[in-house]
Each structure stands twice: as structure tokens, then as C-alpha cells.
Amino acid sequence: MRKFSRIFSALLLLALSCLANAQDLTASVDRNELAINETFTLTLRYSGPQSGGQPDFNLLEQDFEVLSRQQSNQYRVINGHAESYVEWTLVLAPLKEGKVFLPSLHLHGQVSDAIPITVNKAGESPSGNSQQAFLEVELDKEKLYVQEQLLVKVRLYTTVGLHDIATDPLQIAGAHVEKVDEQRYERRINGVGHAVYELTYAVFPESSGELQIPALNYVAVTGRRDPFSLFNRNAQRIRLRSEAKTIQVDPKPDSYTGSHWLPAASLGLVQSWSKDPEEFKVGEPITRIITMRAEGLRAAQLPPLPKLNIEALKTYPDQPQQEDQSGANGITGSRIETTAIVATQPGSYQLPAITITWWDSKTGRQRATQLPAFRFKVSGGALPQAAQQTRPSNEISPDMQPTINKDHFWRNLAIAALASHLFWLVYFIQQRRNRIQPENKNNTKDLNLRALTRELSIAIDSGDARLLNKTLDKWLNTRYAGGTPETEEFTKLRELVSEALYKQPSRPLNIGQIRVLVKRIIDREIQNEQATSKTLLPDLFA
Known part of the structure; x- marks a missing residue:
């Protein structure tokens, strides 16, 4: 009996010891040091008699972004010893650089240990050169002038299959930003083929000083998408972070003498007519179309053209048309001005030259584009004198009524x-x-x-x-x-x-x-x- 009592006591102590050891909450990470644009894995394991519930993972969101979370229930027997536990696997991305702590988590009265994490700048961690996916940011110039176009190319390189790629739009304080191009292609780096997803942004700084290009976050899913499976267990959600950039923006040069500041890669003026210049006749409306096109400027930045003021030529300008064309080289803005012209007398006329001064962003010097003066002849007989006169007064006398009607006729004809x-x-x-x-x-x-x-x-x-x-x-x-x-x-x-x-x-x-x-x-x-x-x-x- 005494022997049996000893055995029972020993078994009881062993059970209590196992119970004490079984109820536990442990946390571990696959690495403690990484770059800001990398991710790491947190494994949280709970072994205890209570079931259900989960830790408050919202505590992680202060310093980390939770990219994915999986839960599994495990039961195994090793050398006759049974063990069961619940395990959570989380993929985390740091939100800031420096020394941070993975906070303690709580479940059923158990507390996990806090874990220190060191977050370096992009590319400074030992594994930075062996990533399967990474980001590259390229600026097309080292410095620029205010309101000049800057091209920002963001490239995502990957050697593994990525899908469901999502990124935040590029937003820069104090600048106008437009996405102008999107391309997918392949590039070999050190003999290894990489798939490249490239986005191009056109940035127009609105003031001088330092322009900050913020870091961009990309989120994607690795592995091949299986349309026949609701759960892609091999897929992993990753987050990539680009490197922030800074560029100097200079003010307009003091040497620039133009009336409008136009920093462009090229600027041209083109004139056309609705009729052959040899067919101009008195009283018949003709249409003059002038197109101003500038590479590296938005249409909203292009100035209006000077108005015509020539005796015996009545002009009826239409609303200007503005158009932006986007491509790999950025934005090309166009301003199209259309004017209906009616000659009231025959003869020879000359439209003055139009000169636009602009700043060549390729050569760094002031240039001028000129539309030459245009000469043409108008045939036919002169319109009656009454049709050429206007009365500045607001009063309309009976003898002026035909004049107003005729003048309105040509104007309305052109506008219509x-x-x-x-x-x-x-x-x-x-x-x-x-x-x-x-x-x-x-x-x-x-x-x-x-x-x-x-x-x-x-x-x-x-x-x-x-x-x-x-x-x-x-x-x-x-x-x-x-x-x-x-x-x-x-x-x-x-x-x-x-x-x-x-x-x-x-x-x-x-x-x-x-x-x-x-x-x-x-x-x-x-x-x-x-x-x-x-x-x-x-x-x-x-």
C-alpha cells in the first residue's frame, strides 16, 4: 500500500508538472534584423487546456503592417508523448526604421515575450542582395527648374510569380503628379532573368527648394494563382517598399526674359486654314487654326496667343481647345486656337508673326519659336460702307439697324x-x-x-x-x-x-x-x- 501511494504521488506530480509546462504562449521570429523594404515571419504558439479565442493582434499595427495571417491546430505524438497546440503564423512588414519591439501578446492568462527588431534602410540588410523581388526608383534628371517636368520611374523586379499587385498612388506635396505610362517586360541581371513591372509618373513641382519623392509601398501575392482552389496554401503576401528620393528644384533663372515661364523639351507652332489661301474672298468667313504643342508641359501651362487687330478684318475667336497626350516620355500639351476671319475689303493683308519665348530644358538655355508673318490676298468687291461701321453707343438708330444686322449675320454665321x-x-x-x-x-x-x-x-x-x-x-x-x-x-x-x-x-x-x-x-x-x-x-x- 505504501509502495502504491508513492507511485500515485509521483504520477500526480508528473501530471501537474506537465500541465504547468503545457500551458504556455511563446513567440519567435525567423530573423531579428531586416531592411525597411523587407518582411519577416512571426510564429506564435499556444499550448494549454483552454480552446478558442486568439491574441489581440491589433497591438502589432503600431509599428508593423500585417500582410498575412494563418492559424493551424496541431496534434502529435513523439516517443509516446502526446502534444497539442494552436499556432499562428504572421507575415509582418516594418513601418519605420530603427530599433522597435514586437510587443507581448496575451491569451488565456499567458503572456509572450517581447522581441527586439532592428530595421535598417532599404538594401542595408545582409539579405538585401538576394531578394526574389525588389523595387527600383529612377529620376530622369539630377535637378530641375520650377514647373519643369520630372519623370519618376518605379520598377518592380521579381524572379518569382507575382499577382494581385497593388500600390499606393504617388502623391507629392507641392507638386502636380500624373501617371503617364505602364509597361511590363523582362531584363537580365547578373545572368538571371527578371520580370519587370514599370510605372512612369510625370511630376511638376510648383515651388523651388527640395522636392521629396516619398517611398512607395507595393503589396503582392507570390506563387501561381490556382483558380480551382479556394485556399492557395503555398501563396504568400509580401510587401515591398521603395527608397525615398530628394531632388533640388531651382527657381526661374534671372536671365529669362519671356513673358511666360515655359520650361519644355520642345515647343512648336503650326498654322493651318480651312480653305486654300488662294481662295479668300470678301465677305466669306475663313478659319485660321494655330496649334501650340510643347513636350514636357501640360496644356494648362501654355499661354494664350496674341489677338488679331487688323483694319478691315473682323475676327471671331472660338474657345481654345486644350489636350494632353501621355507616354513614356511624359506629357505633351497642346493648345489649339481657332479664329473665324471675315474680310470686309479686297486687298493684300499681312498677319503679324507670333513669337513664343521658352526655356529649353535639354540644353538649359532660352529659346524662341516663331510663326512667320502670313501674307494673303482677298478678292471681290468691298462690302457696303454701312456693313463696315459700328456704333459705340448703346443706342441703335434706325439707319444703323441694317449695319448691326449684317455685322451680326457674319458673326453668327461663323459661330454657328x-x-x-x-x-x-x-x-x-x-x-x-x-x-x-x-x-x-x-x-x-x-x-x-x-x-x-x-x-x-x-x-x-x-x-x-x-x-x-x-x-x-x-x-x-x-x-x-x-x-x-x-x-x-x-x-x-x-x-x-x-x-x-x-x-x-x-x-x-x-x-x-x-x-x-x-x-x-x-x-x-x-x-x-x-x-x-x-x-x-x-x-x-x-
Whole structure:
């Protein structure tokens, strides 16, 4: 009996000892030192008689971002000894550099130990060169002037499969920021192939001084996405952090003498007319189109052009059109000013030259772009004297009523032509799109005839025969589904472009005649499709 009592006491003490050891909450990490753009794994294990519940993981969010969290229940027998526990595995990313502590966590009266973590700058940890994914930030210049374009390229390199990539948009205090390009390609680094995901931002600082480019956070999931599984156990959510950058922004140089500060890579002026310059007549409205295009400037930064003030020429300016085009080289802004002109007397006229002063950001010096003075002749008889006079007084006398009516007639004619152009252009495109849609539904989204017509107009303005030929092919193939009608206008149009491209010596483009041909082509289509309507499409470029 005494022997049995001793054995029982020993077993009881052993059970109490095992119970004391079994109820425990332990925390461990896979590494204590890492870079700000890296992640580490926290493993939290609870072994005890109580079940259910979990620690308050919100305590981690003060210094760390929780990228993923998994829970598993384990039961195993080793050498006849049974063991059960609950384990949480968390992937964490540090939010700041320096010495930080992984806080103690609590569960069922048990407390885990706090763990010190050292967070270095990006790339300073021993494992910084062997990462399977990393970020690179590149600026296209070392310093710049205020309001000048800065290109910021952020590249994500990876040697493993990544999906569900998400990033915060780039936001910079005191600067205008636009994402202008996105590319995916491959690059070999030290003989190892990397998939590259590149974003390009155009940044325009609004004041001088130091410009801070903040660090960007990328979050992605590693591993191949399995569409047949609700749980991708091998996938891991990672977070990458780019390196912050600083660049010096200088004020406008004191040597600059222009009336508007325009730091650009290039700036050009192009003039075109709605009619051939040889066909100007008294009383008939003609339309002058001037396009200012600047590489590295937004359209909102381009200044208005000087107004015309010439005796015997009445002018009716339209609202300017502003357009930004984005690409790998940033933003190219365009400002298009359209003015209807009515001559009241025959004779020879000269429109003054237009000079725009700007700062060449490539060479670092002031430059000037000039649209030369333009001479033209107006034929026909002079309008009656009453139609050329205006009365400054607010009173309208009976003998002035015909003058006001005639003056308003030409003004209203020009304004109506300009306003109705957009309406009929949109209507025509919509009708054309509705007719093509049943034939080829797959290409409906790609048909943007209004944008193509605008591209064609810009190509004609540029005077570049190669650009015009390329844009014309795209416009014709889209509008006529790959086929071109054999008409006099189309034949002449091709002939003019071919002469400028291939004839020796080459002939310059006849921009006025090309515009007339394009207008006739569209007018004929409108007449064919709207045979019952008596309203014709106004000038395409008016």
C-alpha cells in the first residue's frame, strides 16, 4: 500500500508538472534584423487546456503592417508523448526604421515575450542582395527648374510569380503628379532573368527648394494563382517598399526674359486654314487654326496667343481647345486656337508673326519659336460702307439697324459653323459606329473615330508627310474597315502624300488642299447616309 501511494504521488506530480509546462504562449521570429523594404515571419504558439479565442493582434499595427495571417491546430505524438497546440503564423512588414519591439501578446492568462527588431534602410540588410523581388526608383534628371517636368520611374523586379499587385498612388506635396505610362517586360541581371513591372509618373513641382519623392509601398501575392482552389496554401503576401528620393528644384533663372515661364523639351507652332489661301474672298468667313504643342508641359501651362487687330478684318475667336497626350516620355500639351476671319475689303493683308519665348530644358538655355508673318490676298468687291461701321453707343438708330444686322449675320454665321461642327461630328461618328457594330462586335471598343479624326487633324497641322501617311492609313482603315473607296478625292489625297514622300526633289505638303479633300470625303458620306436631311456637315476643321 505504501509502495502504491508513492507511485500515485509521483504520477500526480508528473501530471501537474506537465500541465504547468503545457500551458504556455511563446513567440519567435525567423530573423531579428531586416531592411525597411523587407518582411519577416512571426510564429506564435499556444499550448494549454483552454480552446478558442486568439491574441489581440491589433497591438502589432503600431509599428508593423500585417500582410498575412494563418492559424493551424496541431496534434502529435513523439516517443509516446502526446502534444497539442494552436499556432499562428504572421507575415509582418516594418513601418519605420530603427530599433522597435514586437510587443507581448496575451491569451488565456499567458503572456509572450517581447522581441527586439532592428530595421535598417532599404538594401542595408545582409539579405538585401538576394531578394526574389525588389523595387527600383529612377529620376530622369539630377535637378530641375520650377514647373519643369520630372519623370519618376518605379520598377518592380521579381524572379518569382507575382499577382494581385497593388500600390499606393504617388502623391507629392507641392507638386502636380500624373501617371503617364505602364509597361511590363523582362531584363537580365547578373545572368538571371527578371520580370519587370514599370510605372512612369510625370511630376511638376510648383515651388523651388527640395522636392521629396516619398517611398512607395507595393503589396503582392507570390506563387501561381490556382483558380480551382479556394485556399492557395503555398501563396504568400509580401510587401515591398521603395527608397525615398530628394531632388533640388531651382527657381526661374534671372536671365529669362519671356513673358511666360515655359520650361519644355520642345515647343512648336503650326498654322493651318480651312480653305486654300488662294481662295479668300470678301465677305466669306475663313478659319485660321494655330496649334501650340510643347513636350514636357501640360496644356494648362501654355499661354494664350496674341489677338488679331487688323483694319478691315473682323475676327471671331472660338474657345481654345486644350489636350494632353501621355507616354513614356511624359506629357505633351497642346493648345489649339481657332479664329473665324471675315474680310470686309479686297486687298493684300499681312498677319503679324507670333513669337513664343521658352526655356529649353535639354540644353538649359532660352529659346524662341516663331510663326512667320502670313501674307494673303482677298478678292471681290468691298462690302457696303454701312456693313463696315459700328456704333459705340448703346443706342441703335434706325439707319444703323441694317449695319448691326449684317455685322451680326457674319458673326453668327461663323459661330454657328464652329458650334455645329462638334454636334454633327459626334452624330456622324455615332451613326457610323451603330452601323458597324452588328458586323463586328469584337472591335466596337476599338472604334474611336472622334479621336482618330483629331489625330488626323494634328498630323496635317504638323506638315510631316510620314506622320500624315501613317495616321491617314489608320484613319481610312478604321473608317472603311480596311477598304478605300475609289473616288477622285481619295486618289488625289494619296497622290499629294506620295509626292511629298517619294518624289525627287520632294514637294512640300499642300495642307490647305488636303483639308479640302478630307472635308469633301466626309460631306459626301453624310449626303449618302442622310439622304433625307438637307443639313450638311460643316467644315471638319472649322
